[in-house]
Amino acid sequence: MKSKNTHAEKNNKKSTSRRNFLKKGLLAGAGTVLGAGVVGSFDAFAEGGDSIKVLGPDGKILTVDKSHLKEIGARTEAQMQTEGRTGIPGRRWIKVIDLGKCRNARMCVAACQHAHQLKPEQYHVNVLRMDREGETAPFFMPKPCQHCDDPPCTKVCPVDATFKRQDGLVLIDNERCIGCRFCIAACPYSARIFNWTEPRDAEKYKDVEYDVELNVPQKKGTVSKCLFSADLLREEKMPYCVTACPNGVYWFGDENENAVTNGTTKETVNFKKLLKDNAAYVLLPELGTKPRVYYLPEKNRLFPYKYNGSTELKKEHNS
Amino acid sequence: MKHILKPRKTTFIFILLILSFSVNAQWNIxxxxxxxxxxxxxxxxxxxxxxxxxxxxxxxxxxxxxxxxxxxxxxxxxxxxxxxxxxxxxxxxxxxxxxxxxxxxxxxxxxxxxxxxxxxxxxxSFDKGFKITGEKIKAENCVIDFKTEDSARTLIATANIIDKNGISKPAEGVEINFFVKRIFGNLPIGETVITDQNGTAVFKFPDNIPGDENGKIKIIAKFKDSDAYGTAMKSAELNWGTHLHFVNPVLERTLWGPNNRVPLWLLLSFLIVTGSVWLTIFYVVFQITQIKKAGK
The missing domain is CATH 1.10.760.10 (Cytochrome c-like domain)
Incomplete structure (x- = not known):
């Protein structure tokens, strides 16, 4: 200690200048922090300024002082990644597709492709033309990802890019995907697509922050799939395809609440009762994948089958 | 196919014709x-x-x-x-x-x-020329309310009409529906109840409606005929729902989970197989060195 003191006394001039510099620096730093705080607090308490009307959560118009409003910035990519991986607690998303109502309007397909930056030939949900054996009637079947509870696709991913969340959704992270396409091979429902070329409007989406719950921007050389519009579910809205349907084909809801809501009519019904009353089924149950998408049989048709003027699928195949 | 269908169709139309003819013919008022x-x-x-x-x-x-x-x-x-x-x-x-x-x-x-x-x-009343007297119920004058009886899980709804002087009187014979709030809409529960002469109706709450972790549930009462009585509604949060036992499946050790949640049997068998292969190799190398040593 002593030696240090003497040393300091000896180099008084030098050390004072250094100390002064440090002091000044500290003061300046504190000043900025304090100043910012004061400005911030002024900002928060400045009242009597402009008041504006906002739509409250319960649908009522509220008058709020402008200074009380805070702009919520866009979520960062890191935030979207962590939230996208964990999912929404307490929810188990479920979809019911009523085949008796589908008339191949393809509004779901269009809404989906628009939202997920897909080309017209890329499908997260596709409407297929179906026919069974013999004299059965053909029908249309929308086929999204089944969001299986025992998904074969996540089992084969070597880099943990595709994963299942606690709310039942199976998502894929395009930032992590290496494009090996094992998952495409593993999926028994052919629900996944591969970006062989640059995605639609690649230039336009170039600077957009990647959202794992939306798969936008899409990346060339990676796999993409139906996400049940996880970004909308976070805002408590129904998926793009569900609300776009004009014919009431889709029911969507939370299995934990035992309720599904129709995307067209907005009618809410008991989920288990709907399945029971209509003899619902799942696709390829024998594989044990436990799909989260249920189908109601194609009975009590709202519209007769018609495609390009033909009412029979078989004739079309034979010609 | 056609030759079978045709006569059937005609007989069907014929029967329909006879039926409609007979039905219409006999209405002589x-x-x-x-x-x-x-x-x-x-x-x-x-x-x-x-x-x-x-x-x-x-x-x-x-x-x-x-x-x-x-x-x-x-x-x-x-x-x-x-x-x-x-x-x-x-x-x-x-x-x-x-x-x-x-x-x-x-x-x-x-x-x-x-x-x-x-x-x-x-x-x-659907005939515009038909005269109806009395006070017409105005939709905006109807109010709905309910109180709860926790012990019996019963809801007692009351419907009132407020007249011109601001005095409210009970509305009789009004149909009231109950709903529970679900994420994308309101789920109707139970049967419609009709108010008695005191304007009250008793509703027994079903005991199998899922709520959140604490059984909390939002109940809404509305008039069934919103044209006549308006869209007035009353809601309350009660803990009458069943409790949600949410088990996060991602935290379990499953085949489809991430690498750090691999099932123990798979991890063990993997370690045993690879371990035994490496052990064999080490054993062979060790034996070779032993041979060398013995040769010296």
Whole structure:
């Protein structure tokens, strides 16, 4: 200690200048922090300024002082990644597709492709033309990802890019995907697509922050799939395809609440009762994948089958 | 195929023709029916009662008047159309409805006279020329409320009408529906309840409605007929729902989970297989070194 003191006394001039510099620096730093705080607090308490009307959560118009409003910035990519991986607690998303109502309007397909930056030939949900054996009637079947509870696709991913969340959704992270396409091979429902070329409007989406719950921007050389519009579910809205349907084909809801809501009519019904009353089924149950998408049989048709003027699928195949 | 279908179709149409012919032919309403004197003044209150009775007795075939949901296969007309109303006055309608014919049952012994007349007034209220007196219930004047009885899980709903002087009086015969709030909409629960003369209705809450972790649930009461009584609603948060036991499946050791959640049997068998291969290799190398040593 002593030696240090003497040393300091000896180099008084030098050390004072250094100390002064440090002091000044500290003061300046504190000043900025304090100043910012004061400005911030002024900002928060400045009242009597402009008041504006906002739509409250319960649908009522509220008058709020402008200074009380805070702009919520866009979520960062890191935030979207962590939230996208964990999912929404307490929810188990479920979809019911009523085949008796589908008339191949393809509004779901269009809404989906628009939202997920897909080309017209890329499908997260596709409407297929179906026919069974013999004299059965053909029908249309929308086929999204089944969001299986025992998904074969996540089992084969070597880099943990595709994963299942606690709310039942199976998502894929395009930032992590290496494009090996094992998952495409593993999926028994052919629900996944591969970006062989640059995605639609690649230039336009170039600077957009990647959202794992939306798969936008899409990346060339990676796999993409139906996400049940996880970004909308976070805002408590129904998926793009569900609300776009004009014919009431889709029911969507939370299995934990035992309720599904129709995307067209907005009618809410008991989920288990709907399945029971209509003899619902799942696709390829024998594989044990436990799909989260249920189908109601194609009975009590709202519209007769018609495609390009033909009412029979078989004739079309034979010609 | 065609030669079988054709005669079938024609016979079907033929039967339909006969049926409709016979059904239409037998409605001969006597002339006196037209001049039947109304037993009471038609009032809005009576039409309301009539509506409830109509829903119970007539809606299956005729649908609500003016909605076009009538069963055309048995020639049940939509009673709200201008065409029907112009051809049948109150007396004629009462006669048809009292006597019955073909598919239309006779209500002679099924309902009492007052009820039959209130149904008649309700149906005739769709005729613009038909005069109804009394106070009409205005949708904006109706209020709904409910209180809860926790011990019996019962909801007691009350419907009131506020008159011009601001005095509220109980609304009788109003249908109230209960809903629970779900993420994308309101789920109707149980049967519709109808208020008594005190304007109250008792609703037994079902015990299998899922709530959140604490069983919390948002219950909403609304008027069934929002055209007449308005969209007034009352909601309350109760913990009458079943408790949610959410098990996060991602935290379990599953085959489909991430690498750090691999099932133990898989991890063990992997370690045993790879371990034994490496051990064998090490053993062979060790033996070779031993041979070398022995040779020295």
């Amino acid at each position: 006597p002339d006196y029916a037209k001049n039947t004197k109304l037993p009471t003044e038609p009032t809005y209150k009576l039409t309301e009662t009539g509506k409830q009775l109509f829903i119970k007795n007539c809606i299956q075939c005729h649908g609500l008047p003016g909605e076009g949901k009538n069963n055309t296969a048995i020639n049940a007309p939509d009673l709200g159309t201008a065409d029907y109303q112009s051809k049948h006055n109150a007396g004629q309608f009462y006669y048809q409805f009292n006597e019955g014919m073909g598919f239309m049952p006779s209500f002679k012994d099924k309902l009492n006279k007052d009820d039959k007349w209130s149904i008649t007034f309700y149906v005739k």
